[in-house]
Amino acid sequence: MKKVMLMAVAILFSAAAVFAAHSNNPVSDTTKTKKVKPVTKVQYTCTMHPDVISNKPGKCPKCGMTLVKKVDAKKKPAEKRKM
Template structure:
């Protein structure tokens, strides 16, 4: 009986210790993508680029996309 109590206590202790360990990465790829600026054409909103430039469809200058 004493053996089962020790095993149960060790299992419970391991479980509690694992739950208390909350490791978080400072920046994840999803976070970087969310914070990255995107540029779009005012006439063609489906055009998305990661840097400013010209729209490949109409040649207008791309503007920074704002998240709503």
């Protein structure tokens, strides 16, 4: 009876060892991934015609002024007040 128990325990340990050896495959861990900043597209607009928007610099088709980079309201630098 002791031999049968010992054999059963030995089989269980060897099966556990085989299973543990096969489970060492690298699994992608989402906590280790690098955070990538979202790509922001640069847009150009006319200062006199804000409805004119372009993906590249150039001239306004309405008035011919040079297009400037469009700045989001959130990213605008705070204006300095004169006192």
